[in-house]
Every structure is written in C-alpha cells, then in structure tokens.
Amino acid sequence: MREGYELIYERPKTLTSTRMSFCPGCFHSTVHKLLMELVQEMDIQDKIVGVCPVGCSVFSYKYLDIDMQEAAHGRAAAVCTGIKRMLPDRIVFSYQGDGDLAAIGLAETLHACNRGENFTFIFINNGIYGMTGGQMAPTTLEGQKTSTSPYGRDPSTAGMPLKMAEMVSQFDRVAYVERVSCDTPAHTRKTKKALKNAFEYQMLGLGTTFIEVASNCPSGWKCTPEESLDWVKDKMFPYFPLGVFKKPERS
Amino acid sequence: MKGNEALAEAAIRAGLQGYFGYPITPQSEVIEYLAREEPKHDYVFIQAESELAAINMIYGAAGAGARVMTTTSSPGFTLMQEGISYIACGELPCVLVNVVRGGPGLGTVQPSQGDYFQAVKGGGHGDYNLIVLGPNSVQEMVDFTVLAFKLADKYLTPVLLLADGAIGQMMEKVVLPSRMEYRPDKPWATTGKTPDRERNILTTLFIESEEMEKRNLMLQKKYTDIKDNEVRFEEYRTDDAEIIVTAFGLCSRIAKKTIDIGRDAGIKLGLFRPITLWPFPYDQLENIASRDHVKFFISLEMNAGQMVEDVRLAVCGKKPVHFYGRMGGIVPTPDEVFEKIKQHRDEGDLG
Numbered sequence: 001m002r003e004g005y006e007l008i009y010e011r012p013k014t015l016t017s018t019r020m021s022f023c024p025g026c027f028h029s030t031v032h033k034l035l036m037e038l039v040q041e042m043d044i045q046d047k048i049v050g051v052c053p054v055g056c057s058v059f060s061y062k063y064l065d066i067d068m069q070e071a072a073h074g075r076a077a078a079v080c081t082g083i084k085r086m087l088p089d090r091i092v093f094s095y096q097g098d099g100d101l102a103a104i105g106l107a108e109t110l111h112a113c114n115r116g117e118n119f120t121f122i123f124i125n126n127g128i129y130g131m132t133g134g135q136m137a138p139t140t141l142e143g144q145k146t147s148t149s150p151y152g153r154d155p156s157t158a159g160m161p162l163k164m165a166e167m168v169s170q171f172d173r174v175a176y177v178e179r180v181s182c183d184t185p186a187h188t189r190k191t192k193k194a195l196k197n198a199f200e201y202q203m204l205g206l207g208t209t210f211i212e213v214a215s216n217c218p219s220g221w222k223c224t225p226e227e228s229l230d231w232v233k234d235k236m237f238p239y240f241p242l243g244v245f246k247k248p249e250r251s
Numbered sequence: 252m253k254g255n256e257a258l259a260e261a262a263i264r265a266g267l268q269g270y271f272g273y274p275i276t277p278q279s280e281v282i283e284y285l286a287r288e289e290p291k292h293d294y295v296f297i298q299a300e301s302e303l304a305a306i307n308m309i310y311g312a313a314g315a316g317a318r319v320m321t322t323t324s325s326p327g328f329t330l331m332q333e334g335i336s337y338i339a340c341g342e343l344p345c346v347l348v349n350v351v352r353g354g355p356g357l358g359t360v361q362p363s364q365g366d367y368f369q370a371v372k373g374g375g376h377g378d379y380n381l382i383v384l385g386p387n388s389v390q391e392m393v394d395f396t397v398l399a400f401k402l403a404d405k406y407l408t409p410v411l412l413l414a415d416g417a418i419g420q421m422m423e424k425v426v427l428p429s430r431m432e433y434r435p436d437k438p439w440a441t442t443g444k445t446p447d448r449e450r451n452i453l454t455t456l457f458i459e460s461e462e463m464e465k466r467n468l469m470l471q472k473k474y475t476d477i478k479d480n481e482v483r484f485e486e487y488r489t490d491d492a493e494i495i496v497t498a499f500g501l502c503s504r505i506a507k508k509t510i511d512i513g514r515d516a517g518i519k520l521g522l523f524r525p526i527t528l529w530p531f532p533y534d535q536l537e538n539i540a541s542r543d544h545v546k547f548f549i550s551l552e553m554n555a556g557q558m559v560e561d562v563r564l565a566v567c568g569k570k571p572v573h574f575y576g577r578m579g580g581i582v583p584t585p586d587e588v589f590e591k592i593k594q595h596r597d598e599g600d601l602g
Contacts, residue, residue, distance in 0.1 A: 046443045051311070061452045067441035069314045070454035072337050075307035078299070082311025082319075083441065085295045086269055090443050108307070111300035 012036040014045055014065045021059055025225020027182040027215040028056055028124060032063055034192040039066060042199065048091040049083055051076045055097035056130045074105025077112035080119045091199050092119040099129045102138040102162045116173020116207040120198040123164060125240065126215040134220035138162045141235055161239065165212040169245035175207035177245040181214040183232045187242070206248050214240045254389045255280035255419040258348065261396040263288060265431045268317040269295045271308035273327060276360040277416035278350040281322040302327040306334030313343035314453045316440030318400060322348035325366050326357065335409060336375030340455040340466065344403035346396065348412045350419035353580035361580025362416035364500060367557035370413045371529040378467055380474050382410040382481065383528040385499040389423035397428050404435050406477055413528060415553065417501050417582060483526035484535055488514065492521025493544055494592060497562045498551040499525050501582065506551050508585035513592065520592065536565035547571040549595060551588055554578060
C-alpha cells in the first residue's frame, strides 16, 4: 500500500485473477464478483459447490475459486440434485442462463423446484442466447429482434417469454424467489443481498431458492453497454418486474 | 430371488450411496426394491422425472464422491446417452444397468439383445467406451453388480450391466455377498474447496483442441489398460469342438443346452461366451479360430446380428462365421438353434 493511500476496495480473494471472457458491460461479471464476495464474507469456500452449464457461464469455473462441476446443457438442476442429496450440509448452486434453465432444461428446473431441492438457482435472464451468438431465448421479449427472430419475436409461433420467477414461486416447496438486476448500484446491492438470503435459507434447509437476475447482453442485443441499461429498465422491467415473489415465513 | 431384485440387493450390499432412476418395464423391480428398502439403509433414493434427469443426477452425485447406480431399459438407456458421454469423459465412477427389451422404437417389453451395439460401440457422442458385463443368471446379476462397482472405482469409469428382460424377471436361487466396506479416497470429488488443496473442477469442456486431444489420449490409455486386464469369458466343451457357438447373456444358456443336445447326437459343439462385451475377448476367440479341429462359428443372438461383427473381427477370416438370431422379444429354443447348426453343417460348411 502506497503511503497516504487507503485500501477501500479489492477483488475478492475467492475470485481468480484469470481474465474474464465476458463482454464489456455484461452483468455476468458483476454477478460473479458478488457471488465470490459473499463466499469470502460468509466464509463458505470449503462448503460451497457450484454447477455451471452450457452458455456464457460455461467458463465460470475458471473465475470462481471454489469446487465446481460443469453440467450438460440444461441439466444443471439434475446435477445439483445429485450433489446436494449426497452432500446435504454443503451449499450448492446452479448458475444458468435462460436457454439452459428455461428451454432445454425446463423439465429439470421445474421438477427440482417441485421436489424443493435444497439448492440455489442463480438464473441470468438476458432474453437471448449470448454464447451461441444472439438467437431467440425462451425469455426474449415480444417483438424483440434476434438472429432467429429477425422480424421480432412473434408469439403466434414462438409463444410468450417465460416468467420463470413467477412460475417457480407457485411451487409449495420453493422457499424463496426474488428477481433482481444489476443496472444500478442500488439494484446491484440488492442482488448481493438476495444471493446472501438464498444461501442462508439453503443453510437452514428451507427448500429451493431461486434468484433471477434481469440481465443484459450488449453484444447479443447489438447495442452499447449504456444502451443495454436503458433496455433493461425500459423493456425488461415492465415484463419482468423486480421484487420478492416468495419468501419464507418469519419464524 | 428375481434377477432385478437380486441386483438391487447386491447394490445395497456393495455399499450403494445414491440411486437415481425412472420406472420402465422390465426393470421396474429394481427401483421398487430400492424404494422399499431405503428406510432400512443409508442410501439416497430419488425417482427422477426422466432418464435424462436420472443420469445427470448420477453425474452430480458421482462427482460429489458417492457410490451411485442407475437402472433402466432400452428406450430409457437411449435417453441416458447424453449423460453417459459426459460421465465417461469426466471419468466419474458409477454403475449403469440396462435390462434390455425388444426394439427399435417403443418396441416390446420382452427380452432382447438389440442394444449390444449401443452398449459396446458407444451410443453417446465422442470416443469413449463403457466396461460392459453380460450376466446370464440371477447369480451373475449379483456378482457382476459387485464387480461393476469395483471396476468403476478402479478405473474411474462408468460400468454397464447389459442384462435382458428374461434375466431381470427370472427367479433363481442366489448367494448374496457380504457387505462391501471398501471405499477408495476420491480427492478429485467436488466436496468444497479446503485451504489445503486447489479447487476441484469436473468438466468435460476442453475448448482448445490440444487439450481435448490430451484428454482423449488419457482416456484411450485407460481403455488399453482395461483391455489388457479385464477381459472375461467362458468356454464350454470347446476342447475338441468342431463347431463353436458364440453367445452372451441369456443366449449363452440356450447355447449350452444346444451344445449338450448336439453332443448327445454325436456332433462336437462348443460354446464361447464373452462375459465382458467390452473389452471383447478378441484374442481368446482368435486363438480358438486357429485350432485345426474348429470348422465354423455360429453367433446366437436375440437381435439381427450385432455381436457377430465382433466375432468376425476376432476370427478374421480364419473360419466361416454364421449367425442365427431372433428379434422382437422372441427367445430362440435350443432345438431350433440345433436345427440351424445342422443346416450349416450339412451345407458343407465343415470345409
């Protein structure tokens, strides 16, 4: 530390120094950082196991200094089920995108929620297939243009964007559901709090915890990071409102 | 005991820690038995929402260091192929059971050996092999289940029992093993990173071609070790045999009966039965093909002719190789097999 300077902020030690492959302005890197700050602050590095599947999170294990398993596309909820059932005292989470969690893996997602599997879903909903190059996702907004909905998503053929947080909050054995975002510092702080809540509820064995992050994709949306923040606020929030959809009864 | 139930009991005694499965005929007695017995033991039992989910639960649980098994039948085994490829590449030990029924498609619930190719030639994507054991009795359902867990741990690889609807459903006397206490260390398991070690990552993603090839070479080296050390087979009355029947699983029992019928009629028949379908006993079979007294081979299978391709590879043109099979869940009788053998013999195939 240079004389006269005070250290007020640094990379959490649980985040590796590997350069991230995420695009500039993407919320993925923010959520990764929040997650690892929590692991450090809660001192749970030796208790946490993560699952990253196919999508932009496919390289997460390079950045997160914790034990991790890479899952097949869509199967993270089943893989987490296997891990958590064998290691019930560990904190287990999946980190999935919309194509993974809500399209190819919807059955695994919903059945894990229905069983109340005691792990945490971290669901990055940016309404597009980022890694594959900007195709339509199950959460692409009505009229939104992607490379496979070049004239805008047409609900008559593609259906409506899936509201996952609303959907999974219907299950009796799901304990906690919150939709958050990282478009402003205030929202980012709320995201961290939500993740912390989820891990704490999981440690109490309350059931499935589900954090949906209304996220961005400047590259896939073909806009600047700054413009992507406007899109999140103006287009996503009206359809994917932020807030707590379900939380455990206070006891 | 019934074959399926004996297998389930053997798995418990082998120290099963996690079972993830989905009901399907003619395998359902396994999942039912393990559901029923669960309260008495300390294994985890989950009925998954699909075979796809079940195999991925196996991936997660095996990666967490647990001794795990899933069981299914043909259409379900097809659904599992995705996960099996990942498990093989990720080098995760587990036991898989396919109580085969007649296919293709939804098929029939009657016994078949139509999944031989799928079991021994891959099934999922990429270059990998399973160790494949072919039981032919309820006793072997038990013995091979225990063996499968040991091999899985030894080689860090998925091991498959390729049974069939008849072996799964038949009742026979059986000697059950005592409880297997052996538990190898699994320092690679994802159990939470402790300060004394680097983080454990289980991945099958090797985006750099050089890394992917390295992983492949590592797997191939392991497969070579398995080929060198784990080939299993059985011979029956082959010492002076002129005609060798090759058969695995249920067909090997039918073939034994055929051989006795033939011997009684003065025809020198013998049986060569691969027990490990992968690794296939190529060298041992080639050795038999080199014997002067052996005139021809006939492969007896409950399919359209699958294992016969491996028999031909082993025999390598040294002697004629014929095939007789039934499909669709029909089990051939020893008499019809004997008639077929006599036909080939009378057609001058004795050279």
